[in-house]
Amino acid sequence: MADHPVKLGGVHHAAYRCKDAKETVEWYGRVLGMDYTTAFAEDHVPSTGEYDPYMHVFLDAGNGNILAFFELPNQKDMGRDENTPAWVQHLAFKVGSEEELLAAKKHIEAQGIDVLGPTHHGIFKSIYFFDPNGHRVELAADIGTEEQYAELKRVAPMMLDEWSETKTAPKHADWLHKIAREAHGLEDTSA
Template sequence: MTTALKGIHHSAYRCRDAEETRAFYEDVLGLPLAAVVQEEKEPGSGLPNPFVHLFFRLPDGNFIAFFDAPNSVKDGDFNMAHGFDRHVAFEAEDEARLLAWRDQLNGAGVPCFGPIDHGFVKSVYFADPNGLPLEITTRVAAHDTILAEDARTAHATIAAWSARKAAKAA
């Protein structure tokens, strides 16, 4: 087996407008714009499709990134996605900062609800201008203990879930 992956460098999504996305992630969320790559052709295929690729730096050194490629936009690309389909969860240091983020977002006109207590984390939810669901979460004191316990039963839980789905499909 190869060596373990180090982590996630960036997650990338399509955006409706580079400046609108920059204003949200930099001005509202406080993530500095770290780089913008501008190209005339798609990497790999070489097909003509002018785009910019924006990178916003997170405090841990990783990035969230966006493509503004207006020539390849399809109807529905910016409809609100369901959080089960995809979402990004940022992490706040503690519950006080989580609540401060909720209040700051609501104050900036970004509807934000929560916190929701998920047992191992508490989270608030909102969306970016592109329809991407976002979450800010914070770990509860027992976070690591709860996850360690879940890890012991994780494979059995998946097996039981798969059997339940198979029985329902039969």
């Protein structure tokens, strides 16, 4: 899509809602080492003019990526989409290695936070936990080879087409699932 008229330069920031801006900033700093960089606070929403006081905080997630949160005290209590499983919507951050992933798990558990994993996904391993707002957070360490990533990119269009037609898991990258199943000590059910 080199000739596409929209030229993106990356994600400026991703914004989520929080229950308490101060608690959220402190938690992400203590648990994940994120620097608190910026805040905006308004009584009126700049894009709509609507009266709705808010605090908008920004945290540095590394490598030019910014995670932001809104505290909205005049809105109904925060909820989540009850029709979507809790494991689906999440924030995923990259760590540099499997060793860093395991060190992060140890640190996070020492904070009194329950951590699930590591989970082996074939080309990366992840741990999962929840922030004080109920957002699921994932830390992931890439472990795949260049060849594996290239093959996944090659089969992606075919997988999407098959999924669109059948709504069942396509088998174009079954080798990836076999790696993950074997890592978890599960029986190979692909035959």
